[in-house]
Amino acid sequence: MKIAVVGTGYVGLVTGTCFAEVGIEVTCIDIDQKKIDNLNHGILPIYEPGLEEIVSRNVSAGRLSFSTNLAESIQEADVAFIAVGTPPGDDGSADLKYVLAVARAIGENLNDYCVVVTKSTVPVGTAAKVHREIEQALYLRGAEVEFDVASNPEFLKEGAAIDDFLKPDRIVIGVASERAQEVMSRLYKPFLLNGHPIIFMDIPSAEMTKYAANSMLATKISFMNDIANLCEIMGADVNMVRKGIGSDARIGTKFIYPGIGYGGSCFPKDVKALIKTAAENGYEMQVLKAVESVNEAQKSVLFNKVTEHFGGELQGKKFAVWGLSFKPKTDDMREAPSLVIIDKLLEQGATVAGYDPVAMPEARHTLGDRITYAKDPFEALIDADALLVVTEWPEFRSPNFGVVGRLMKDKVIFDGRNIYEPQQMQEAGFIYHCIGIRTEYKELAF
Ligand code: UDX
Numbered sequence: 001m002k003i004a005v006v007g008t009g010y011v012g013l014v015t016g017t018c019f020a021e022v023g024i025e026v027t028c029i030d031i032d033q034k035k036i037d038n039l040n041h042g043i044l045p046i047y048e049p050g051l052e053e054i055v056s057r058n059v060s061a062g063r064l065s066f067s068t069n070l071a072e073s074i075q076e077a078d079v080a081f082i083a084v085g086t087p088p089g090d091d092g093s094a095d096l097k098y099v100l101a102v103a104r105a106i107g108e109n110l111n112d113y114c115v116v117v118t119k120s121t122v123p124v125g126t127a128a129k130v131h132r133e134i135e136q137a138l139y140l141r142g143a144e145v146e147f148d149v150a151s152n153p154e155f156l157k158e159g160a161a162i163d164d165f166l167k168p169d170r171i172v173i174g175v176a177s178e179r180a181q182e183v184m185s186r187l188y189k190p191f192l193l194n195g196h197p198i199i200f201m202d203i204p205s206a207e208m209t210k211y212a213a214n215s216m217l218a219t220k221i222s223f224m225n226d227i228a229n230l231c232e233i234m235g236a237d238v239n240m241v242r243k244g245i246g247s248d249a250r251i252g253t254k255f256i257y258p259g260i261g262y263g264g265s266c267f268p269k270d271v272k273a274l275i276k277t278a279a280e281n282g283y284e285m286q287v288l289k290a291v292e293s294v295n296e297a298q299k300s301v302l303f304n305k306v307t308e309h310f311g312g313e314l315q316g317k318k319f320a321v322w323g324l325s326f327k328p329k330t331d332d333m334r335e336a337p338s339l340v341i342i343d344k345l346l347e348q349g350a351t352v353a354g355y356d357p358v359a360m361p362e363a364r365h366t367l368g369d370r371i372t373y374a375k376d377p378f379e380a381l382i383d384a385d386a387l388l389v390v391t392e393w394p395e396f397r398s399p400n401f402g403v404v405g406r407l408m409k410d411k412v413i414f415d416g417r418n419i420y421e422p423q424q425m426q427e428a429g430f431i432y433h434c435i436g437i438r439t440e441y442k443e444l445a446f
Contacts, residue, residue: 001025001187004077006070006102008035010046010161010265011119011154012083017055018165020064022190027073028066039066047331047358050162070102071109079187080106081152082130083119092272093280094123103130107137110145115180117150121214121270123277124207127151127174148180151203153210158264159329166191171198174206211277214270215288220255221262222294228258228436229301238436239418258436260390260416261298263326263335268295299340302388302416305433306345309386309412315349318409320380321371323391323417325359333362337416338390346370353380357393381407392417401428 001024005016008030016028030036035045042056058064067073074080082102086094099120106116116134118127131149138145151174156164171188175181181200188198201209228238238258246253262268271288278285310317326336333339342352352371356363360373374380377396381387381404389396397419405411405428413425415434422439425432432439 001078002076003027003079003081003187004029004070004073005081005083005119006030006106007082007084007098007120008032008039008045008066009083009085010048010158011156012081013039013044013046013055014048014051014156014161014165015081015083015119015154017051017058017064018162019187020058020061021054021166023063024187026058026064027077028064029068029070029073030066031068033068036066036068048161049159049329054162070105074106074109074114075111077114079115079117079183081117081119082106086120086122088269088272092269092276094121094269094273096122096126096129099126100129100133103133104137107134108141110134110138110143110147113146113148113179115148115150115183117152117184118207119152119154121153121210121266121273122151122207123273124204124211126207127203148175148177148183149203150175150180150184151206152184153206153213155210155213158332159327167194168196170196172206172209173198173200174203175200176203211270211274214267215274215291217255218262218267218271218295219287219291221257221259221267222291222298224256224258225261225298225301225435226294229298231436232438235438241436258418259298260302260337260341260435261295263337264330264332265334268335299337300344301435302337302390302414303341303344305414306386306388307348309414309431309433314345317350317385318383319345319350319352320374320377320384320387320408321352321354322356322377322380322387322389322396323393324354324356324363325391328391328393329358331356331359331362333359333366336391338363339366341388341390341416342367342371353382353384355380356391357395378403378407384408385410386412386414389413389415389417389419392419401425401430405429 003019003024004027005012006029008028016026020026044052082099084098084102089095118130127149153172168191173184231238242256245251246256271292275285275288324338326332345352353374354371355374355377411429412431418434422432422437
């Protein structure tokens, strides 16, 4: 079987590489010649643990290649994935111009049966538009070629994408013909060895599944952030509450960690897009609107604690910020809470020394010289009035607190990810603030 993957962004690259890894012949297509040249030299456009190694292994084995020649790859492909970007417009809706341009190009070049699969996260109804676009292009050529469209949303987590792809919890595929279902079953067979299911459904349901999954996860996080804020007010400990509710299998232990709001390229964009789709169709997503506003407010929670601690006087203070990416194991800074926090600190006349294990180049690109960049976590602490832990990278979990305390001007930590034990921090002489646990309790009236 041969496949073509159009778009060598995050999703396309991981998809193509993982299919090659199980022995399928894959061509990854992009219109950006420079990107393709780089990929042919082993230079990847993104950071993802393990990806570089498996790209080079599969290129060497001759199963994976990169090209700008869409026509040739489409003509040889049994399955063509569309994995190009769907940037959000100003109103939050996904812009489909790249997806539809690829569909047109496929229609202009198709000469044998092919399943054309939308892999990018696209609103319900997009596969139908892709179908129409291909049909029109075929008609204009006077060509009669059979094809099917299918929708196969991805559930890849940045930082764990290879594992998510090779050992998926489930594979969701929307199809409209038995032939397409048979082709897709064959394609995904190597990934089903761990007993997790492939779920076939109609196309709109598959498209909706992706938005519903991300929206549900975003809802869990915002719900827990709300609970965490209330725990602080009431003198409860959200870590205890989290354990208490998580052991109920209906709720589950995952994605109920409070923090400083969700970020990244998926949750914020997909929640917005679903609210927008609903509004366009006369329906109001009330829960999701609340999820969004809780998340916006949560990005300021750590800053508010800083302001409160310093009595509103941040002018001339220096803050060390550990972690700049929106979550660990990625260099992605999109919608990162660090950006909101840093902006607010700088606005108040403070200075910031940032450190991140992999996102420094990305951070320099986004923040320029508005902050200084430390060569390691400890350098950022020199003369700092406080440390803010913004991303829970493993290397921040147990630093030598003796050294931390000696380097800082004041021993104050604001932990946006609850990675330290409040009691241990107090014993080490730190003033410690975290999320959802009040570290200095007032007597509550009974
Ligand atoms: C997400 C989905 O998990 C994935 O299935 C989908 O395909 C794309 O979107 P990703 O954006 O890579 O993946 O990150 P994820 O690990 O899901 O984290 C998203 C955000 O939620 C991060 O900002 C993270 O810090 C936050 N989060 C996660 C919490 O605040 N609390 C939690 O308990 C879990």
